[in-house]
Amino acid sequence: MSGPLAGVRIIEVGHMLAGPYCGLLLADMGAEVIKIEPPEGDIARKVSPHFIGPHNAYFTSLNRNKKSVVLDLASPAGRAELESIAASAHALVTNLRPSAIKKLGLTYDALRTCNPSLVCVALTGYGLEGPYAESPAYDYVIQAITGVMSLTGEPTSPPTKAGYSAVDNSAGIVAAMGLLAKLVEGKGGQVDVAMYDVMLSQLNYLAGAALNTGEVVERLANSSHPYMVPAQIFPTADGWLTLFITHDKFWRTFCNEVGQTGWITDPVFATMASRRENRSRVLAAIGEVLMQAPAAEWVRRLVPLGVVASEIGTLVQALDSDLARSRQMVVALGDGSHPLRAVASPLKFNGHVPSYGLPPLLDQHHADVLGGVRA
Numbered sequence: 001m002s003g004p005l006a007g008v009r010i011i012e013v014g015h016m017l018a019g020p021y022c023g024l025l026l027a028d029m030g031a032e033v034i035k036i037e038p039p040e041g042d043i044a045r046k047v048s049p050h051f052i053g054p055h056n057a058y059f060t061s062l063n064r065n066k067k068s069v070v071l072d073l074a075s076p077a078g079r080a081e082l083e084s085i086a087a088s089a090h091a092l093v094t095n096l097r098p099s100a101i102k103k104l105g106l107t108y109d110a111l112r113t114c115n116p117s118l119v120c121v122a123l124t125g126y127g128l129e130g131p132y133a134e135s136p137a138y139d140y141v142i143q144a145i146t147g148v149m150s151l152t153g154e155p156t157s158p159p160t161k162a163g164y165s166a167v168d169n170s171a172g173i174v175a176a177m178g179l180l181a182k183l184v185e186g187k188g189g190q191v192d193v194a195m196y197d198v199m200l201s202q203l204n205y206l207a208g209a210a211l212n213t214g215e216v217v218e219r220l221a222n223s224s225h226p227y228m229v230p231a232q233i234f235p236t237a238d239g240w241l242t243l244f245i246t247h248d249k250f251w252r253t254f255c256n257e258v259g260q261t262g263w264i265t266d267p268v269f270a271t272m273a274s275r276r277e278n279r280s281r282v283l284a285a286i287g288e289v290l291m292q293a294p295a296a297e298w299v300r301r302l303v304p305l306g307v308v309a310s311e312i313g314t315l316v317q318a319l320d321s322d323l324a325r326s327r328q329m330v331v332a333l334g335d336g337s338h339p340l341r342a343v344a345s346p347l348k349f350n351g352h353v354p355s356y357g358l359p360p361l362l363d364q365h366h367a368d369v370l371g372g373v374r375a
Contacts, residue, residue, distance in 0.1 A: 003030025003352050008183070010034070011085060011092040012066070013073070013106055015042045017139075017165055018123050018195065019095030020062040021172030022179070027065035028345035028354055034085060034369055035066045036073070041362045052340050060340055060359045064333055068360035069369050073104045081370055083114045091119035091179050095171075098124050098133045108190040119182040121191040123175045128192050137195055139167040146199040151206070155219045170202060171195045229275040230286050233312060238294035243286075244308040248272060253305050258289050319343075334358040 008031040012023035020035075020042070027033040035042070048058035069085070072078035082105075086092065094106045101107060101122055108120040122128050125137020143149050143161050153160030171193060178191040200207065206226070209215040217226055225231035231244045245251050248271055255263045263269035263285075268278045275282045290298060295311045302309040313321075324330055333340040333356050345354055 005029040005031035009089040013094040017168035018171045022175040025176045033066045063359040065357045067365035070363035093121040095123040117188040123193045127194040139165045142167040171198045234290045236295040240312040241295040242310045
């Protein structure tokens with residue numbers, strides 16, 4: 001592997017999403033990521049009904065560029081093998097439950113004797129310690145208890161989860177950041193990342209309003225922004241349009257283009273503050289205008305003027321878009337002879353073109369990894 005993290009060895013004792021996504025980000029940057037799996041393998045190897053040859057589509061999306069080593073960490077032999085790998089590793093990341101992390105000795109305190117400079121990252125639901133540490137923590141649950149679900153969806157609809165695994169992915173990113181921070185510091189130690197903490201931190205300005213003004217943020221129709229108007233989705237003559245106007249300069253541009261120059265000076269419409277105060281009236285008026293043409297027509301007219309607008313597309317459309325191709329965001333895995341494809345790393349570095357290997361078969365690299373360590 002080449003890249004900014006070439007020469008860095010990471011142990012991943014993870015399953016499903018959050019821990020493996022952390023490992024994926026590091027592997028794509030060139031780190032040697034050794035995925036420790038139980039004899040039955042990561043459950044992600046079977047979670048999806050979609051197989052491409054021996055590879056499960058779900059597992060593939062999170063585990064390319066890694067090495068697989070099967071260890072029974074509860075056995076003395078498995079423990080010895082883990083310690084031999086840890087002796088030459090830079091970091092270990094795990095997203096097991098706190099009790100399992102402690103029982104299997106995946107903490108810095110348990111591994112410091114074999115490598116004092118090792119960075120150990122525990123990615124859990126509510127932290128390694130505390131009265132809630134062992135409570136069940138899944139993406140759905142964290143979205144529920146942090147208020148994310150209550151903030152999502154239409155005002156008259158049930159609370160709604162984000163359309164993807166927002167908690168798991170966000171926690172994986174933060175875990176990678178914490179791991180790298182400790183490597184830069186040059187000291188071994190424990191990093192404690194809780195999914196609950198990550199999601200509360202991502203509610204930043206909404207939480208700030210609640211903490212400092214007592215504001216109760218409620219769901220608004222059509223995915224409206226709580227402070228900016230118009231900033232939401234609108235139905236059009238054909239399709240949905242996302243319109244996001246953050247500055248009065250762009251508001252004036254919008255008004256001129258849609259033939260509503262009177263809105264520029266009308267005190268109800270003229271400023272961001274007045275539009276927020278008169279939200280219902282303003283949105284109703286905009287909605288009537290936007291129904292006069294298809295979403296694609298509005299995009300064609302508004303975007304060249306600097307107004308932020310977009311049609312609402314599907315994931316399939318996004319993956320097959322000119323934009324995705326221009327960013328090289330869909331890549332073939334392996335040498336190109338295999339039909340497996342994946343979304344590329346979001347990180348791009350000057351002078352470095354990442355390689356994207358196939359996901360490992362179960363225990364594929366046992367002899368390679370342990371032979372190298374023992375030598």
